[in-house]
Amino acid sequence: MTRVEIICLANSKKHGGRCIAGIRTDEKGWIRPIGRNDDHGALFPEDYILIDGSEPRKLSVIEIGISTPKPKPYQPENWLIETIPWRLVSHSLNQSHLRLIKNAFFQGDNLFGTTSDRIPYIQLEQYPAKSSLEIIQPVGVKWVIKNNYSGNRQIRAIFYLHNVEYDLVVTDLDWLKKLAQFDLGYYTSEDIGLPQQVKFLFTISLGVPYNGDCYKLVAAVIPYFPQ
16 A cells, blocks of 8 residues: 555546546656546545545645556546545645646647547547646636536536637536536626636546547636736
């Protein structure tokens, strides 16, 4: 077993459980801890509740136990967790933590190599993803609340990254709660009560296969205000 500290950069919904992911503070990059009790690796309260009874929060530093790397063609960062309680290290980030996040900003042209909102699983079987987690600085962010093809409420983010427009499903639990009171439609950040000067960091995750595709998801929405 190995104990590692991570900067939590996603706590989102996943198959009735959670997807929690972050950057290791030992400078070994992204990690997505996965559970033992779900075929897709979803985490459940017995996996992720911290010793103090709270949940991991975005931008907190937590210590977790991991045992074995479990890479998938669509998620190379997966590690199987150990059954020991997770521990809160800090709710605040120091300069070293901020540097790690800044160094992890996405620098490529297209998210996971394409401009689509999904990648066919058969393609990933042949050419496995080099990464399935990225932190980005989107621009021109707008929010869409709609019903999906199954008639279920869905929240999407429309944004630009390196002059490419993306339209991705949001799975960030905090953001889903924030927008729960709003009717179907299109919204700016001001429409939902944020100041005009707000900027965002998004954690983008490549999801598990669904109907033959792996979808790109906004797994974390992190508002900030430029200094």
